Amino acid sequence: MASASPRDEAAFNEAVRVREATVAYFRADWCEPCAQLDAVFDQLAADHAASCAFVRVDAEELMAVSERYGVDALPAVVVLREGKEAGRLGGVTAPALVELVAKLAAEAEAAKVAPLPASAPPTASPPSSASLDDRLKALVSSAPTMLFMKGSPDAPRCGFSRQIVELLRAEGVPFGHFDILADEDVRHGLKAFSNWPTYPQLYAGGKLVGGLDIVRELKEEGELKDALAS
Known part of the structure; x- marks a missing residue:
């Protein structure tokens, strides 16, 4: 399964330690905007499982986790690195979530590239058309x-x-x-x-x-x- 849905705080802690970057999605069944984001989150988790971990959090069931990260409104998305907050989305929308995951995926891909020798200074290059097409397909x-x-x-x-x-x-x-x-x-x-x-x-x-x-x-x-x- 591309995303995890921990049932208790210990399981959550274990899930966010699996990868360097984790997208923690705080939601609740009664929250109407969450119903719209659920499918987007699942698709992103399936498409970008190689880049980062994706964790669904029942914000009320895991109240201690919600309080730890100061989640007081839903839906909320918090980016974690080794369990510590590294960023979050305020006023989560599907396009904003897509953009966030695309950025994390790009960072993960860049980290895989070995540095050039000191004698050959790195040169900047624009995003490849393939990666931009992937972003646009997700956005539309x-x-x-x-x-x-x-x-x-x-x-x-x-x-x-x-x-x-x-x-x-x-x-x-x-x-x-x-x-x-x-x-x-x-x-x-x-x-x-x-x-x-x-x-x-x-x-x-x-x-x-x-x-x-x-x-x-x-x-x-x-x-x-x-x-x-x-």
Whole structure:
């Protein structure tokens, strides 16, 4: 099994000692956002089992563990190194979790590379297209409906992004989002990945629906919900 679900504090302690880096996901059955993150966490655990350990924590059942790491709101994700906190996500969303795991995987991969001899100074190289494609595939599938925009739904940073958010909200469509201004690799890479030159970009089921004009047209024709459900 790619992720562990310890039933007591001792089992948790053992689980987080297995690997150098552990992603501890604190959740509860009653927490609605957790229900949405569960599948994403499981998929990431399956895809990146070679990079770090993944541990699900029932926050109420393992109250002592939750208190140890100051978890007072769910869902929460804490990165552990040898059992000690090395980072955490506040306001966990599926895209943020995908980004976090991608970063940990990249760090683990870099650590496997032997250092160059002293006579040959290291040179920086951009992320490989293969690793970026993997990130983009995970991101576009991180929510059933996924919007790549400038800014956030509550604070759009361009008029087109604001308009597409208004269309989706008017239709009552829940969606994940990613601020492409926060990541240059994603901002430029997604254009080639989708063969779509502008933003915003809307995806459903991991497949491109289109930009603002396409979404507006689907809305006017009464086909938007069907297009996003396909």
